[in-house]
Amino acid sequence: MVEPSFLLGAAPPGVTAQPPGTVAVVTAVAFADSAQAAVEALEPLERCPAAGRALHAQVAAPTTFDGLFDAAARFWPEGRRYAADTAWSNAELGAVVSRLREPIQAAPSNESVVLATLSPEPRGIGTAADTAFSVHGRTLLDCYAVWQDPVADDANRGWLRETMTALEPVTVGHYVGEADLTAAPARARRCYTEQNWRRLLALRARFDPDGVFHTFLDGVPAR
Structure with a gap:
């Protein structure tokens, strides 16, 4: 492999x-x-x-x-400040990278990086229904804003969101473990197939109907 x-x-x-x-x-x-x-x-x-x-x-x-x-x-050195977001894409790598050229050059911190991990060609509609996080794609894009000075928090977080906006036309979903849910809670829903999303909502309604436990489901529209 x-x-x-x-x-x-x-x-x-x-x-x-x-x-x-x-x-x-x-x-x-x-x-x-x-x-x-x-x-x-x-x-x-x-x-x-x-x-x-x-x-x-x-x-x-x-x-x-x-x-x-x-x-x-x-x-990813220790002692830094981090903000992260992810995107799955089925576009050709060249089309993806062309959207990243300007954002990475404009990053406020020269420690910020974008990692693209290539996956095997997805089958069917690009999902794996039996996996916990059921949306997949040809490429997983991990965008990391990495900086040191707290004064630069807004600039670096803003850069991360601008970079993700540039990728939106080629994005088919997200990986919930590193998705920036503070930017858009609906990103959580795009980490799952529609079938699995509804299954997750049903399980929460059954076992935690009063919403006692905090979850990334909070604030995400059911429909």
Whole structure:
């Protein structure tokens, strides 16, 4: 199995971009029974037309789960202020990235990033009815505003919402675990198929009819 991802953000340490600014970081992690099988699974990346223009490349490097976590931590450091939102999309990656070019360059903080994780081609209408969060797509977009100064809270949260607005035309749903429900509570409903959403409402009506427990369902219209 290969998990490919595409990240837009500031150039990482050791990588010089011309002109200075944001870069696209393409990664692919192969999970295989042997090193040779992993190398073969990653081989298609070598045929990418843009491979020769990479500012930096690391090819088929063995790693551990700790190494993967450490690499990710560079983009999500401790001690920062965060705001996040997500979007599932079935659009071609190029169409998605074209909508992100201007927003990522205009981010108030150079630590903010947008991560696109590519999924296998969805079947049917792009849903998996038996999963807890039943809406899926070809690409999961995770948008993170990352900054340090509390004075910049409004600017960075505003940037996040503007970025999500730019993605709205290619958005088919959200992942409720990181959806910005403070921006629009109805995002919660778009994390589920209509059938599963109504099932969730029915379960709450049965087991918590008085709304004792706080939930992301609060404030979301039933219809």
